[in-house]
Amino acid sequence: MSLKKIRVSLGSAIVLGLTEGMISAEPTTAYLLTYRRGRCLANCAFCPQARFSSGRTDMLSRVTWPAFNLNDVVKGIERAADDGRVKRVCIQALNYPGVQDDIAYISAYIRSASDVPISVSCQPLKYEEMIKLREAGVERVSVSLDAATEEIFTKIKGELATGPYKWQTHLDALKNAVKVFGKMKATTHLIVGLGEREEDIAYIMQRCVDMGVFPALFAFTPVPGTRMVNHPRPPVAYYRRVQIAHYLITHGIRRFEDMKFESGYIFDFGISTNDLHSIVLSGEPFLTSGCPGCNRPYYNEDPRGPIYNYPRKPAAEEILEIEKQMGLRKNDGR
Ligand code: SF4
DSSP states (O other), rough: OOOOOOOOOOHHHTTTTTTOOOSOOOOOOEEEEEOOOSSSSSTTTTHHHHHHSOOOOOOEEEEEEEEEEEHHHHHHHHHHTTTTSOOOEEEOOOTTHHHHHHHHHHHHHHHHHHOOOEEEEEEEOOHHHHHHHTTTTTTTEEOOOOOOSSHHHHTSGGGGGOOOOOOOHHOOOOOOOOHHHTTTSSSEEEEEEESSOOHHHHHHHHHHHHHHHHEEEOOOOOOOTTTTTOOOOOOOHHHHHHHHHHHHHTSSSSOGGGGGGETTTTOOOOOOHHHHHHHHHHHHGGGSSSSTTTTOOTSSOOOTTTOBSSHHHOOOOHHHHHHHHSSSTTOOOO
């Protein structure tokens, strides 16, 4: 095996000392993306890497991923992990033949230089392939459902999108990931704003948690060249309600069954207004969710806002803004 190149998110490349630039929030995880000439074999409607996308192949979501020499990247990770600037490495993988061997190779190489925890985000792998990743030093695996329901999944990344993926195969892979890596060491990504209802997303989050899978929330971002370029971003108020439901469910404070819905909208989280206020004031629900140490700065949003996921604790004035977005405070500041 002689992998020579790997893509690194621009913000991570700056933190790893591979390039120079200004960033408004440093990523606390180094985000890597497998390098490949050509496109991913999958065909997810939102993704610039998709088989039929005409988007840039150095983009994922709204982030650019320049390619670097793998040796330099591993040296950068070693330095940044020693300095405490990087708390995790996340290897995101395109779908192509032999990708599991590439991920195992990259993971073992990083592990030979540093004991920084490694997450892998990839297509549904077989049980034995996951064991191989664990042996190579991978700590956690994410298999992205992306969609909250089977119907949306099939339309956006499955059969109706001429993609290779099946809802049940993804769920089975997540179950295997829990067996291999342990409870809450399997992650899935859920993209909010693909046409689901709040009730659907709360339900799938509960189902994931009950399986031992941690759901990480993303806000849908239209990317040029993709089939969903004209699809709108989710309204911020909608995203905030989903973030509160996510916080309650992943912290075991309330379950899906404790919440009340009307026409798919959450109208009661199953907690008192006072408790809701204290949870909002803590700022915690609005932080980027995912593996420990993952903050994905401005992955979904322009730094000028609106911010869907905060890469660091929101400041007091940002909490005020969030309260207004949620209708908990009047816009005139009273
Ligand atoms: S939650 Fe963050 S670190 Fe974990 S797999 Fe997703 S992007 Fe990577």
